[in-house]
Amino acid sequence: MQPNPSSPGSSADGIVVVKDVEKSYPLGEIMVHAVRGVSFSIQKGEFSALAGPSGSGKTTILNMIGCVDTPSKGEIIIAGQNTSGLKDKELTKLRLFKVGFIFQTFNLVPVLTAYQNVEFPLLLQKNVPKAERERRVNMYLEKVGLKDKMMHRPNELSGGQRQRVAIARALVTEPAIVLADEPTANLDSQTGQEILDLMSSLNENDGTTFIFSTHDHNVISRAHKVLWLVDGRLADPKGRIA
């Protein structure tokens, strides 16, 4: 797949639509403008990246897409659902059903086994019968190649293995989008490659939409779409502000 430059300004329908989103928050007495008016859309099945140096606002935007944060201005629409005005409970629900998270630091629950960690979101969903849960957990653990380690706890797994578990967890709910915040940052380059390969193949085979926040060129080079961010605004690859 050839990387496509973004088409800034066009707000075509997609699985994620970001419209004129701004985010500011106070830091002591100063107002920090993390995001200063950003609009874009992500299509279903895309393997996209939000790229830029730290402080560029990419994590903030990712958080907002993930319903972990709310825009100060503008709208975000996830799978047809407008997130503005939603209360915490509803946002949480949205996260639970529509969004999968993969963190930089894996963030597995230490007291649970790999299996249980992956199962966790399904339990939160409440109405998933046991048989179904079993099926899915097994399936995704197999997909990330950790079926034989599913009874192990995180402290018994290597970094790469943990990240795989995290990926399985993110996927088990079959969310609309999977958000990954610097997923390879804490891995050595070879493992990082493996993880990327995994995610890439999931994307190709299952059509899962991935959105990365990264400044890793490996990731960027694999993305279908790259959205460059500088100082809270979208820029074109060459660094010009749109």
Added chain:
Amino acid sequence: MNFRTFITTMALMFLPVVASALTQAEVDAIIKGVDERQRNSGDWKSQVYIEQKETDKTDVVYDAVIYRRDANDALIILFVAPKAEAGKGYLRIDNNLWFYDPRVGKWERRTERERIGGTGSNRQDFDESRLAEEYDATFVKEDTLGKYAANVMDLKAKAGVDVAYPSLKMWTDKVTGNMLKRQELAASGKLMRTTFYPKWKKAFSQSKGSDVWYPEEIRVFDEIEKGNRTTVLIRQVDFNTLPTNIFTKAWLESKSR
């Protein structure tokens, strides 16, 4: 200083004492006199009134009749009032002090220190004065008591003598020789009572052939429980001979049967 000055100083120091001090003989005479004035060789009967006032308590009051035969050192105190106390009494004989309560119907032994009827008075307040027999006296000083000039003496009980107060300090009137005041101390030196004799009366006794003096009024002040005071009034006296068998347990018992 030189010898002359020394002697003079010594003389001057002792002179006042020597000048006004009484000789031992004089002291002894005074004590004997106190006894002698009150002595009656025959029998004695009197009506007394005893009143004790104690702080925060109701007064304890008695009318009693005293019978004495000094020749035998015998004494009876018979309570006749109030009604609830009548019939109770003391009998002193052969150095024993006995107490009788008709309600109990039995005799109890008491000691010299017995508070008569529970008041601040003791047996000796009603009995013959035997100071010369019981005590050794020494002169202390001269003093004034109100408008009276007095001699002050220390009296110490003789060895082996059982008295209520082993040590006394006594004021006697210089003019009449009557006892005015006594401080009564325990063996430890603790002041127990201060007794005043403000009124003396005399009555002629046939058997004695002269007057018998008696304190019409005795005022006892308790020095331990300050505020407690007992007054004894000797209201009437009679020196006629008493029946022979009167100083026995049987006689006193018979009064209440």
Added chain:
Amino acid sequence: MIVQIALRNLWASKMRTLLVGGIVYFGALLLTFGNSFLDTIDQNMERSIVNAISGHFQLSQEGAKDKFELFSMDGGSEKDFGQINDFKKVRELVEALPNVRAVIPMGFNFAVVTTGNLLDRRLSDLRDSVKTDDTHKTQVTLEVVRRLVDSLKQEEKTAEAITDSKRKAAAEEDTQNLDLAAKDAFWNQFVRGDGWKEKALDALEFLENKIARLMPGEGLVWMMYLGTDIERFRSNFDRFEKVDGELVPPGRRGILFNKRFYEEQLKNKTARRLDDIKERIDLGTKFDDCEDCAQFIKLNIGQARSIAAQLDDDSEAAVRKGLAAAVGEIPVDPKDPKFDETLALLKVFFNMNGQNFLERYKLFYDVIAPHILLHSVNIGDTFVLKSFGKGGYVRSVPVKVYGTFRFQGLDKSPITGAFNLVDMTSFRELYGLVTPESLAELDEMKKDAGIKDVTAENAEDALFGEESDLVAAGEAKAFEGMKENSLEQARTQYAETIADRAYTQEEIDSGLVINAAVLLKDARLSEATGKEMEATLSSVGLGIKVTGWRDASGIVGIMIMLFNVVLVAATFIFTLVSLIIVNNALMMSTLQRTGEIGTMRAVGASQGVIRRMIGLEAVLLALIFGGAGVVTAVALLAAFSGGFPVVSDFMQFLAGGTVFIPKLTVSALLIGVGFTLFSGIFSTIYPTWIATRITPREAMARQD
């Protein structure tokens, strides 16, 4: 799953779990066990007092000078609790109430028991036996008297030390008198023959007046007594138990000694000391470790003479025979003319040690005790009670001793052990109530005498001042003679002494009553019944105050109340402190898991889920450890169901018996469980509040 996560979390951080869990465990255990303990004590004390003396309520005069108290620490005779007017009516009214079992009249006072010296009492016995021609008794008593007199001779001081001639003569006379009393000729006056009675009585008078006063006295014994309707008292207070002798026949005058008082105050000192040693051994003290015991043994040896002197010929032989085996050969000193074999035997016998004490203790009671005066007052004797009446005059009343009693299980209690029971009639005589008539009589006497009061401060001036007259003027007043009828009452008193009749219930209920105990049928209704009583009594305007037993118990009630207050305060403080600690620990651990919680939130866990998870941890912790604490407490109580032995007098009062058995009470269990639940629930509050505040964003932001 949340339960599993919660449990797993507790397991994962073992230190924290154990620390916090430990506190909850300890708290639950302490509170359950401790409260059971103290609840049991409370119940025991209640039974000790309510069913022994106080009843559930006490009635007394409203507005009396002193506040009514059952157990005054300072001499009860000084206090004025007023009196119940018309007890008969009060009893009728109150006993009519459905929940009231009985109303018992009462009054407290102190008395002095005068026992006289040993010789005086024996002489009194001898006099009685001579007067009544009792040959055998005369003979027996005579022997004892002679021995006592002989013992005096051996202790006599020589007359030489006295310097005063007359007193020296008196002392020499004493010696002569004793010599006279040592001669057979003197004692032969008691032998029957012509005119023996007169001679005997003369000899008695001689002994009483000249010899007996040489004997040292026994001393005074202070006694506290409760005047009451003894028959109704004993049948209504279920802790009452007769020990020796018999009960006072209904309506009769008499006294029942409290067994403890009887043994400790009225017993022969040698026997008492032996009893004391035995009691200590029974409680586990080793004889050889006991300093007091050694002291007692020394005193017994030193006072052996007072035992020897009480034995007549027959007794002496019996004692010698009985002790021979235990004591063995006594070295005889032929050179000493005064050598007394029996005395030497006794001295060796009383020299007891750890090995032979128990054997000799038994021997003392089997062999020696029957021949001596074991108690100053014997059951069946009549003795004189002397009280200081309210008016200031001393009242003496003879009372017959019918027996001894105790309050079951409270033998050693210093509080209930002090009460002796005296019939109501004797109590009234001893009380010395001041009536208007008696006051009027005193006033008239005082007026007649007309004394002006003089205080110590102004004595000198008032008596010897300017207006005074040392020599009274006028002739001495002639003796008027005493009014004959003044002794009328005395004669009535004496007749009273001779007579010995039973008093009717009417008479018992109709005189002076100071306070009254009210016993209920069902104690649980006591609050309601108390109000009923107050209403009934106030409606007839008798001026009666109703006091609950705790209030009426004065110092004891205060003690019980303090116990309870301390208990509640301790419970409260402990709960508070442990909650704070638990809360803190949980809060800190929650903060530490910010990341984890944030992640869960990010993954889709709602605030409710987080709340439940954190809360569950706290609740599980509390339930597991708190539950274990309560269970441990219950197990401990079961293990101690045999009870703790009572080692001190005070403990017995707390124990309500000879063994203290702490029982699990419902309230203690509730407190323990309540603490557990409360700490579980309460300690979730802050941590969950914090946890829910953690936003997923924060959690993720941290990871950057």
